[in-house]
Amino acid sequence: MVNNVYGHETTGSLMTTDYVAISDTSNIEEAVQYLRDNVQGKKHIHYIYMVNEEEKLSGVLSIRELLLSTNDNLIKDIMKKNIISLPLDLDQEEAAKVFRDKDLVAIPVVNDEGYIEGVIHVDDIIDIIHQEADEDIGMITASGKEIDFHTQPLKAAGRRLPWLVILLFVGLVSGGIIARFEETLEQVVALAFFMPMIAGMTGNTGTQSLAVVVRGLVSEKLDFKNTSKLLVRELFVGIFIGVSCAIIVWLIAYVWIGSITLSFVVSFSLLCTLIIGTLAGTIIPLILYKLKADPAIASGPLITTINDILSLLIYFGIATFFLNNLL
Amino acid sequence: MVNNVYGHETTGSLMTTDYVAISDTSNIEEAVQYLRDNVQGKKHIHYIYMVNEEEKLSGVLSIRELLLSTNDNLIKDIMKKNIISLPLDLDQEEAAKVFRDKDLVAIPVVNDEGYIEGVIHVDDIIDIIHQEADEDIGMITASGKEIDFHTQPLKAAGRRLPWLVILLFVGLVSGGIIARFEETLEQVVALAFFMPMIAGMTGNTGTQSLAVVVRGLVSEKLDFKNTSKLLVRELFVGIFIGVSCAIIVWLIAYVWIGSITLSFVVSFSLLCTLIIGTLAGTIIPLILYKLKADPAIASGPLITTINDILSLLIYFGIATFFLNNLL
Incomplete structure (x- = not known):
C-alpha cells in the first residue's frame, strides 16, 4: 500500500x-x-x-x-x-x-x-x-531518468535531448574561447593538436572526482571535517595526477613537435587544468549537495563541458603569454 | 561466515x-x-x-x-x-x-x-x-574501484592514474588527426571553433547510451530480440537527436560565421557524429558483455575519447571534402 x-x-x-x-x-x-x-x-x-x-x-x-x-x-x-x-x-x-x-x-x-x-x-x-543507483548513474551521465530497454524511441530521445541541447550551447562557449584566441592559434597551429587531449583529460579527472563524491554521499554524512579532508585529498590527487601526466606529455610533445617552449606550454597547462578539473569535479557536486540539490545533477557531461571551457582558457592564456617564445 | x-x-x-x-x-x-x-x-x-x-x-x-x-x-x-x-x-x-x-x-x-x-x-x-552500483559508476566514470571518502590520497591517485594515462594517449590520437588535417585547419581556422562542440556532443550522447546499456543489463537478459530492438531504438534516438541538434547548430553557425557552406559542414558533421556516437555508446558495451567482460569497462571517458577520434575524423573528412566551397 x-x-x-x-x-x-x-x-x-x-x-x-x-x-x-x-x-x-x-x-x-x-x-x-x-x-x-x-x-x-x-x-x-x-x-x-x-x-x-x-x-x-x-x-x-x-x-x-x-x-x-x-x-x-x-x-x-x-x-x-x-x-x-x-x-x-x-x-x-x-x-x-x-x-x-x-x-x-x-x-x-x-x-x-x-x-x-x-x-x-x-x-x-x-x-x-x-532506483537511487539508477538515478545517480542517469544524472552522472546526463542520460535523464528512467530510460530502460523498453522505453519507446521517441520518449527516450525526448528525455535525452534537453540535456544535449544545454551541453550544445555550453560546448559552443568553448568555440567562442578558441575564436577569441584565433590569432594565437593561427600563429601556432600546433597548439590545436593538444587541444582535445587537454580538454579531454580535464573532463576525465573531473568525472572521476564527481563519481567519488556522488557515491560517497550515498553512505557518508558531510560535516566540516569530512569535507575539508576530502578537498585536501582531491587537491593532492590533482597535483599527483597533474605532475605525472605533465611529465609524460612534456616528453611526447618534445619528441613530436621538437619545441621546448611548446612542450612546456602544453605540459604546464595540463598540470594546471588537471588540478583545477579535479577540484571542480569535487566542489561543484558538494555545493549542489549543500544547496539541497541532488549532487548528481552536476552530471559528468556538464562537468566535462565546464572543464572544457576552463581548460581552453588556461591553455590559450598560457600559450598567448609565452607566444613570443613559441615563435 | x-x-x-x-x-x-x-x-x-x-x-x-x-x-x-x-x-x-x-x-x-x-x-x-x-x-x-x-x-x-x-x-x-x-x-x-x-x-x-x-x-x-x-x-x-x-x-x-x-x-x-x-x-x-x-x-x-x-x-x-x-x-x-x-x-x-x-x-x-x-x-x-x-x-x-x-x-x-x-x-x-x-x-x-x-x-x-x-x-x-x-x-x-x-x-x-x-557494491555493484558503485562498481558500475566507478567503471562508467573510469574512476577505478573502491575509492571512498576515506581512501588515502596516494592510493586514490594511484587508482585513478592508470585510466588517465590510457586516456592521455588516446587523447593524443585526436591531436594526431588534427595534425593530419593541419592544412585544412590552416585554411579555415573557423573550423576549430566548432571542434570542441562536435567532439563533446558525440562523447555526451555516447555516455548517455552507455549508461542506458550498463544499467539495463542489471535487470535484463540480453537475447537476440532485446538486442536488435535496443539497437534499432538507439539508431532512432541518434537520428532524432542528430537532426534536432544539427538544425540548432546550422542556425547558430550561420549567424556567427555567415558562411552557408561552413554551417552546412558543421551541422552535417554533427548529424553524422551524433548518430555514430550514439551507436558506439550502445554497441561497445554490448560487445564487451557478449565477451563476458563487464560492460562498464567501456567507461564514459573511454567512449568519450573514442567518440572524440571518430568525430574529428568525420568532421575534418567532410570539411576537407567541401574545402573548395568553403574558401
Whole structure:
C-alpha cells in the first residue's frame, strides 16, 4: 500500500500498514493468539511490535523470538526495548542507509509523539537502492531518468535531448574561447593538436572526482571535517595526477613537435587544468549537495563541458603569454 | 561466515550455513522443538527448510507459518513445495535479481544433486546491490574501484592514474588527426571553433547510451530480440537527436560565421557524429558483455575519447571534402 499523504520519496510514503502490534502487558500466549488472528493476508510479518499503555511503541520481538519463548514469559520481560525506528518524513535514501547498517528485515516508522504509523520492509528498500543507483548513474551521465530497454524511441530521445541541447550551447562557449584566441592559434597551429587531449583529460579527472563524491554521499554524512579532508585529498590527487601526466606529455610533445617552449606550454597547462578539473569535479557536486540539490545533477557531461571551457582558457592564456617564445 | 571454496562473487561464496533444516516427515511439534534447540547463535532465521528421505531440499516454511500452524498438522502437508532456490555457482548480481523479483528475505542455495548447501540473506544482497552500483559508476566514470571518502590520497591517485594515462594517449590520437588535417585547419581556422562542440556532443550522447546499456543489463537478459530492438531504438534516438541538434547548430553557425557552406559542414558533421556516437555508446558495451567482460569497462571517458577520434575524423573528412566551397 502506498501512502500519498506524506512527502515524495519519504519513509511516510514508503511504509505499509501491514504490521502487528500488541499491548506490552500481554503474555506470550495472548501474543501468539493475537498474531494468529491478525496475520492473515499480511505479507512479510517478521516482527511483532509492542505498545505501552499510552499506545506508544515500546518494544519489538521477532516472530522467531516469540516462538522460542515459553508461555510463562511476559512480553514485557523478553521484548527488546532498544528499538530502531524511522521518523515519518525521512528521505528514502536515508532510510536505506539505516537498513544497510542495521541488518533488519523491517523497521517501524514512528511519528513525533512516538506512535507507530507503519513499517518499511527490506524488499521495498532493495527497490529504492536500485532506483537511487539508477538515478545517480542517469544524472552522472546526463542520460535523464528512467530510460530502460523498453522505453519507446521517441520518449527516450525526448528525455535525452534537453540535456544535449544545454551541453550544445555550453560546448559552443568553448568555440567562442578558441575564436577569441584565433590569432594565437593561427600563429601556432600546433597548439590545436593538444587541444582535445587537454580538454579531454580535464573532463576525465573531473568525472572521476564527481563519481567519488556522488557515491560517497550515498553512505557518508558531510560535516566540516569530512569535507575539508576530502578537498585536501582531491587537491593532492590533482597535483599527483597533474605532475605525472605533465611529465609524460612534456616528453611526447618534445619528441613530436621538437619545441621546448611548446612542450612546456602544453605540459604546464595540463598540470594546471588537471588540478583545477579535479577540484571542480569535487566542489561543484558538494555545493549542489549543500544547496539541497541532488549532487548528481552536476552530471559528468556538464562537468566535462565546464572543464572544457576552463581548460581552453588556461591553455590559450598560457600559450598567448609565452607566444613570443613559441615563435 | 564467508566461504572461499567457491568462485569469486558467486552464491557459493556469499551463502552462510546459518540455517535450520528438518526432515519433512516431522510433525509441527517436533519442528518447533528442533528449531528451539538449533536456533541459538544463528542470526536471521526467518525460514525453516525441509529435506526428504534422500536428504534433498523438499519444502520450506516461514517461522510465521510454523507459528500459525496447529500441532495436529504434519510438516509435509503444510510446507511449500514450490521452492525458490539458487545454484551454487550463480553470479551474485544474478542472485540479486532473484531477490528483487521474489520479495524473500532469504533464499536457499542448492547443489546440482538438490542438497541444500547454505542460505543467502537479504542483508548480504543489499550490500551486493550497493557494491555493484558503485562498481558500475566507478567503471562508467573510469574512476577505478573502491575509492571512498576515506581512501588515502596516494592510493586514490594511484587508482585513478592508470585510466588517465590510457586516456592521455588516446587523447593524443585526436591531436594526431588534427595534425593530419593541419592544412585544412590552416585554411579555415573557423573550423576549430566548432571542434570542441562536435567532439563533446558525440562523447555526451555516447555516455548517455552507455549508461542506458550498463544499467539495463542489471535487470535484463540480453537475447537476440532485446538486442536488435535496443539497437534499432538507439539508431532512432541518434537520428532524432542528430537532426534536432544539427538544425540548432546550422542556425547558430550561420549567424556567427555567415558562411552557408561552413554551417552546412558543421551541422552535417554533427548529424553524422551524433548518430555514430550514439551507436558506439550502445554497441561497445554490448560487445564487451557478449565477451563476458563487464560492460562498464567501456567507461564514459573511454567512449568519450573514442567518440572524440571518430568525430574529428568525420568532421575534418567532410570539411576537407567541401574545402573548395568553403574558401
